[in-house]
Amino acid sequence: MPFIPFLSYALVTSFTPGPNNIMSLDSARRLGLKRAFPFLLGVTAGCFAIMLLACYFNLALYHFLPRVKVWMNVLGSLYMLYLAVKIAKSKPTTKDNDPNEGYSFKSGLLxxxxxxxxxxxxxxxxxxxxxxxxxxxxxxxxISLLLTCIGFAAVMCWAVFGAMFQRFLNKYERSFNIIMALLLLYSALSIWI
Incomplete structure (x- = not known):
C-alpha cells in the first residue's frame, strides 16, 4: 500500500471543512469542549461504522455507484442545505434556548x-x-480504525478551536453563523461542481 499518498489523502480530507468539522466547531462554541464531547464521540462512532461498511461493501457499492451516487448526492446536499439554513437562522445562544439541541451522541452518529x-x-x-x-x-x-482515529483528531481540533475562541465567536455569533452556513452551502454545492 502506498502509505504516504494514503496518509496525505486521509489527513487533507479529514481536516478540511465539512459537516463533521463545522458542526464540531459549532458544538464546542455553543457548549464548551466537555459538553460537546458526546457529539464528537457520536461522530467518531459513526465514522468507524462508515469506514467498516466502506471496507466490507466497497466492491458492491462500487459496482452500483453510478445508480446510487445521484441519490447520495441529493440526500447529502439537502441535508447540508438544511444544516446551513438552521445555522444561519439560529438565534444567539441565551439561557432560554437549549444550546444542546442537535448536539447529542445520536445526532453525531446519524x-x-x-x-x-x-x-x-x-x-x-x-x-x-x-x-x-x-x-x-x-x-x-x-485501516478503518486508523481512518477513524484521524477523523477523531480532526473533529477534536475543530472543537478545540471552537472552545478556545468561544467568547470571540459568541460575540460575533451572527457573523460566525453566516460564515459557517456559507461553508456548509459550499460543501453542498461542491458535490455538484
Missing part, C-alpha cells in the same frame, strides 16, 4: 450516514489505497 463527504471518502480511500494491495479482514479493520 450525521455520518447521510454525510456524503465521509461516505465518498471511505469508498475512495479504501478502493484506491487499500483493496488493491490487501483485502484481508484484519487489514480492513485496522
Amino acid at each position: 450525521l455520518q450516514f447521510i454525510n456524503l463527504k465521509i461516505i465518498l471518502y471511505g469508498i475512495t480511500v479504501i478502493s484506491t489505497f487499500v483493496m488493491p494491495y490487501d483485502a484481508s479482514y484484519m487489514t480492513l479493520f485496522m
Whole structure:
C-alpha cells in the first residue's frame, strides 16, 4: 500500500471543512469542549461504522455507484442545505434556548450516514489505497480504525478551536453563523461542481 499518498489523502480530507468539522466547531462554541464531547464521540462512532461498511461493501457499492451516487448526492446536499439554513437562522445562544439541541451522541452518529463527504471518502480511500494491495479482514479493520482515529483528531481540533475562541465567536455569533452556513452551502454545492 502506498502509505504516504494514503496518509496525505486521509489527513487533507479529514481536516478540511465539512459537516463533521463545522458542526464540531459549532458544538464546542455553543457548549464548551466537555459538553460537546458526546457529539464528537457520536461522530467518531459513526465514522468507524462508515469506514467498516466502506471496507466490507466497497466492491458492491462500487459496482452500483453510478445508480446510487445521484441519490447520495441529493440526500447529502439537502441535508447540508438544511444544516446551513438552521445555522444561519439560529438565534444567539441565551439561557432560554437549549444550546444542546442537535448536539447529542445520536445526532453525531446519524450525521455520518447521510454525510456524503465521509461516505465518498471511505469508498475512495479504501478502493484506491487499500483493496488493491490487501483485502484481508484484519487489514480492513485496522485501516478503518486508523481512518477513524484521524477523523477523531480532526473533529477534536475543530472543537478545540471552537472552545478556545468561544467568547470571540459568541460575540460575533451572527457573523460566525453566516460564515459557517456559507461553508456548509459550499460543501453542498461542491458535490455538484
